[in-house]
Amino acid sequence: MKRTALSLALLALAGLSGCASTSQPGAAPAATAQTAPDDGIGAEERISFFVNDARSGHLEQVVAALDRGVPVDSVDAVDQTALLAAASKNQFEIAKLLLERGANPEYRDPAGWTPLIHATYFGSSLELISLLVEKGANVNTQNDRGVTALYLAAAGGHEAYVQHLLKLGADPKLSTTAGYTPLRVAQANGLTRIVALLESGATPATSTH
Incomplete structure (x- = not known):
């Protein structure tokens, strides 16, 4: 789901544009444990390699780092965990491994963005x-501006994501700090199919998370 002109305009309307700027993929150093020398690496650098390997899909290097004792929820210099980085780059197998190793699916970066919100965005x-969600992420977690994964999907006009998140128990009535619900944004921008989905999901199924 790319950030289209429509989605950026809607985020700006709700006062949200740029709110993920501290957590953009690629912001951390480009080196990885695959190419870095093993001797003389400090703890911070080793964590950066670990998070970058998760982001880049280097499964063997992620496993090796965990086996060497790198904490699964280590936070790098741009406040990302390996799970958050993997989620933002659609690294399914690495995300699965990290969750199996105990990664926190509700980690919040400084702007309150969780792996689920990043994955949707x-x-x-x-x-x-x-x-x-199956591993414990709350589908209705809001970031520091009240944004949920469902809000981002609705604001971007992404029907499949809206439908899927509703099935997972997302609440279409949660509003941002600017007072915008997913339904209100969809209505304001003439996204009729998404409006219909949100209206039908106005009383969401009870989430177990």
Whole structure:
């Protein structure tokens, strides 16, 4: 799900544009444990390699780092965990491994963005979104501006994501700090199919998370 002109305009309307700027993929150093020398690496650098390997899909290097004792929820210099980085880049197998190793699916970056919110914003697969919820992510978690995964999907005009998140128990009535619900944004922008989905899901199924 790419950030289209429509989605950026809607985010700006709700006062949200740029709110993920501290957590954009690729912001961390480009080196990985695959190419870095093993000797003389400090703890912070080793964590950066670990998070970058998760982001880049280097499964063997992620396993090796965990086996060497790198904590699964280590936070790098741009406040990302390996799970958050993997979720934002649609690295399903790595996200699955990290969750199996005890990664926190509700980690919040400084702007309050969780792996689920990142996965939705950056267009990761519905399968990965389901995995996060199955492993404990709260589908209705709001970031520091009140944004949920469902809000981002509705604001971007992404019908499949809206439908999937509703099935997972997302609440279409939750509003941002600017007072916008997913339904209100969809109505204001003439997204009739999404409006219909949100109206039919106005009383969401009870989430177990």
